[in-house]
Amino acid sequence: xxxxxxxxxxxWPRARWASDAAMMAxxxxxxxxxxxxxxxxxxxxxxxxxxxxxDEAIATLAQAGLxxxxxxxxxxxxxxxxxxxxxxLPVDNQGRRRRFGSRRHxxxxxxxxxxxxxxxxxxxxxxxxxxxxxxxxxxxxEFGCHDTARCYCPHCTVAFxxxxxxxxGSLEALNEAxxxxxxxxxxxxxxxxxxxxxxxxSPNPSHVLDYWRFASDAYRDYQQLQIDLLRxxxxxxxxxxxxxxxxxxxxxxxxxxPLDFVTWDSYPTGYAERYGPVFYRSDEQRPVFAWDVGDPYxxxxxxxxxxxxxxxxxxxxxxxWVMEQQAGPINWGAINPGVRxxxxxxxxxxxxxxxxxxxxxxxxxxxxxxHEVHHSGLLKHDGTPDLGYHEVMRLATEAETxxxxxxxxxxxxxxxxxxxxxxxxxxxxxxxxxDFGYLHHLFVFYRAxxxxxxPVDIVPYHADLTAYRLVIAGNAYLGTxxxxxxxxRYVRDGGHVLFGVRSxxxxxxxxxxxxxxxxxxxxxxxxxxxxWHALPNGVGYGLAxxxxxxxxxxxxxxxxxxxxxxxxxxYYTSGPFAGEAALTDNGxxxxxxxxxxxxxxxxxxxxxxxxxxxxxxxxxLVKGLPADVLAYRRGPYLLLLNFGDExxxxxxxxxxxxxxxxxxxxxxxxxxxxxx
Ligand code: GAL
Ligand code: ZN
Numbered sequence: 239x240x241x242x243x244x245x246x247x248x249x250w251p252r253a254r255w256a257s258d259a260a261m262m263a264x265x266x267x268x269x270x271x272x273x274x275x276x277x278x279x280x281x282x283x284x285x286x287x288x289x290x291x292x293d294e295a296i297a298t299l300a301q302a303g304l305x306x307x308x309x310x311x312x313x314x315x316x317x318x319x320x321x322x323x324x325x326x327l328p329v330d331n332q333g334r335r336r337r338f339g340s341r342r343h344x345x346x347x348x349x350x351x352x353x354x355x356x357x358x359x360x361x362x363x364x365x366x367x368x369x370x371x372x373x374x375x376x377x378x379x380e381f382g383c384h385d386t387a388r389c390y391c392p393h394c395t396v397a398f399x400x401x402x403x404x405x406x407g408s409l410e411a412l413n414e415a416x417x418x419x420x421x422x423x424x425x426x427x428x429x430x431x432x433x434x435x436x437x438x439x440s441p442n443p444s445h446v447l448d449y450w451r452f453a454s455d456a457y458r459d460y461q462q463l464q465i466d467l468l469r470x471x472x473x474x475x476x477x478x479x480x481x482x483x484x485x486x487x488x489x490x491x492x493x494x495x496p497l498d499f500v501t502w503d504s505y506p507t508g509y510a511e512r513y514g515p516v517f518y519r520s521d522e523q524r525p526v527f528a529w530d531v532g533d534p535y536x537x538x539x540x541x542x543x544x545x546x547x548x549x550x551x552x553x554x555x556x557x558x559w560v561m562e563q564q565a566g567p568i569n570w571g572a573i574n575p576g577v578r579x580x581x582x583x584x585x586x587x588x589x590x591x592x593x594x595x596x597x598x599x600x601x602x603x604x605x606x607x608x609h610e611v612h613h614s615g616l617l618k619h620d621g622t623p624d625l626g627y628h629e630v631m632r633l634a635t636e637a638e639t640x641x642x643x644x645x646x647x648x649x650x651x652x653x654x655x656x657x658x659x660x661x662x663x664x665x666x667x668x669x670x671x672x673d674f675g676y677l678h679h680l681f682v683f684y685r686a687x688x689x690x691x692x693p694v695d696i697v698p699y700h701a702d703l704t705a706y707r708l709v710i711a712g713n714a715y716l717g718t719x720x721x722x723x724x725x726x727r728y729v730r731d732g733g734h735v736l737f738g739v740r741s742x743x744x745x746x747x748x749x750x751x752x753x754x755x756x757x758x759x760x761x762x763x764x765x766x767x768x769x770w771h772a773l774p775n776g777v778g779y780g781l782a783x784x785x786x787x788x789x790x791x792x793x794x795x796x797x798x799x800x801x802x803x804x805x806x807x808x809y810y811t812s813g814p815f816a817g818e819a820a821l822t823d824n825g826x827x828x829x830x831x832x833x834x835x836x837x838x839x840x841x842x843x844x845x846x847x848x849x850x851x852x853x854x855x856x857x858x859l860v861k862g863l864p865a866d867v868l869a870y871r872r873g874p875y876l877l878l879l880n881f882g883d884e885x886x887x888x889x890x891x892x893x894x895x896x897x898x899x900x901x902x903x904x905x906x907x908x909x910x911x912x913x914x
Contacts, residue, residue, distance in 0.1 A: 239590055240646035242269025242598040243616060244562060247295040247604055248276050255295060256877060259302035265627060266401035266634030270299050271598055273308025274379045277358060278316035287361055298372035308372050310359050310464055313379035314341045326351040329391035330576050331435045337754040345389040346460035347397040359467045367472030372477035375466045381457050387487035388453040390433040399428045401452040415747040443668050447748040450663050459874040460684045465496055480561040483540030484513060484677055489659040491698045494547035501561035502544045506532025506585055509570040517681045519672055521775055525865050527881045534868050534881040535685045541592035546697040553705020554650055555695060558591045565626030566614025582629035587903050591870035593648040593879045599626060602653060607847050620731035646873025649827035652691040652856040655680050661715040666750050670794055671772040679712040686843035691858030691869050703728045707854050709735045717751060717758030726762055730827030737833045739795055764803035771796050782818055783808030787845030787902055794834035799835045820828045860890045874902030876906040
């Protein structure tokens with residue numbers, strides 16, 4: 239387990255660099271990420287490069303024994319570039335050309351931008367691609383951040399038409415696939431097809447889904463351009479980029495595939511504040527944690543999701559890095575709470591518990607100017623240690639334990655959540671009931687599983703599902719034959735899959751299926767969705783059945799199921815669906831497919847998982863966990879992390895009863911506490 243820091247030498251006088259490096263090394267930091275926004279300093283004018291400062295910065299860090307991760311600087315094209323080639327600037331969904339003056343102001347489909355990218359990345363890689371202190375590369379920075387996944391400029395429109403021609407071959411096929419006969423939208427010339435923005439009413443959802451696919455593909459191709467250049471000019475250095483956890487405007491599975499490993503940027507208080515509404519329904523009570531830790535289930539979801547972006551044969555994901563770890567208060571949330579001693583350490587242990595191989599703190603020293611002047615660093619603005627630095631010093635005293643735990647892979651998870659970005663896009667653009675959330679639905683099961691003490695993987699359909707006892711397909715919304723094959727085989731060979739509401743409602747082109755629901759999944763499910771109701775807040779249909787705790791009622795959304803071969807596990811007891819099935823279980827091959835006909839609340843998801851895991855005889859890492867304590871295992875180490883403000887008692891089966899102090903952890907190895 240290595241710890242590191244994000245450093246911006248260009249923000250500080252050269253005379254300071256050596257003491258910065260010495261302070262980093264003194265705190266036990268090993269890795270420094272630099273240069274990801276420094277294009278203007280690398281290339282002050284087109285084709286004129288200036289490397290002396292970067293040479294010296296890297297040399298200074300290397301002399302202190304630090305390893306360097308270099309960023310390609312393409313997230314911040316310089317002023318001279320944007321002025322000379324204004325068509326590199328992106329156009330937003332209001333048709334407005336965005337301006338220079340912040341970051342991420344570029345279009346991946348701009349031919350000029352691709353040319354400039356080639357020049358700067360080639361020059362950078364040629365210079366540092368064999369540098370002994372440079373261990374690897376971060377491409378760009380947070381693709382898609384600041385709502386930049388989708389550009390609507392003329393270059394994109396042209397590229398989109400090409401993309402559609404490849405996909406459909408003919409306009410007839412496209413018209414058919416999109417159902418353009420609706421509202422007289424039929425095209426008879428490719429040039430008539432625009433980006434789906436600025437329409438008077440809502441655009442055609444098939445058109446929109448294809449645009450989002452196209453935009454994601456464009457980023458994948460742009461990333462590939464940089465990967466190819468880096469591979470051509472570097473030796474023995476790995477390549478990654480930094481993802482953003484639950485961010486879902488780009489298909490992260492596609493982006494992750496060609497990278498050596500993936501990383502993400504973890505800001506627990508920021509994520510809890512900003513993405514709370516994604517993860518909790520408006521009528522749902524959020525659990526209470528210590529006020530400065532964020533929401534550990536949200537952070538954990540992002541860790542587990544990131545680990546699963548590159549699934550491995552035999553199950554499980556790939557060890558990942560936290561490329562930016564919050565190390566004090568941030569500047570971009572609503573409240574940006576202060577952070578108390580112990581919390582950064584807890585976040586670091588959490589990342590490690592979930593499978594991180596390195597944690598890189600953001601950022602070394604609080605900046606004196608620019609947008610992030612309110613953002614903390616390990617050092618204060620004045621260059622003296624802040625809370626983060628002290629936290630890192632404390633972690634340095636635990637280095638041996640960190641390394642011992644890191645030597646083992648995370649515990650194989652018995653439960654997988656299927657994540658499919660396209661299902662999410664299609665559902666999100668037309669949710670039907672306003673706060674129907676694709677990620678929320680996954681998260682309800684995630685939180686339930688984690689709270690019951692189960693490790694969870696979050697994986698794509700192309701993962702090796704045979705490793706899992708239970709696969710949860712929250713909303714398998716776009717029934718595609720490729721996905722159908724995967725789950726059919728998995729169940730036939732003995733797997734257990736749980737489908738949620740709306741599964742199979744759509745086709746791959748985002749039109750409704752003409753088959754009885756759940757469409758393509760019906761043979762597997764052995765039941766038909768006879769009818770469905772969105773339920774206004776306050777309306778509920780009673781529930782009963784053999785799953786303890788599945789009641790008292792379905793709220794939000796309910797589907798009436800008519801079993802063919804399936805057995806009924808729960809049924810409605812009131813309302814218009816009274817007497818009809820709400821949850822079914824179909825034996826298929828040597829496995830089972832379950833269909834849950836209502837949108838579960840957290841307690842209902844918990845009840846269902848309790849029932850299913852008991853049936854499957856899967857045991858949790860620890861039983862009876864308090865809601866603010868999360869359990870992880872790596873090899874023989876069982877880690878229990880308390881994210882609350884109260885001390886908690888824990889007593890894993892057959893092990894000693896222990897108290898976990900607030901915002902602290904205990905490690906069982908395997909039966910006794912290893913003092914951390
Ligand atoms: C990240 C970004 C960093 C910095 C940080 C502040 O999203 O990659 O460059 O802006 O947020 O929290
Ligand atoms: Zn564009």
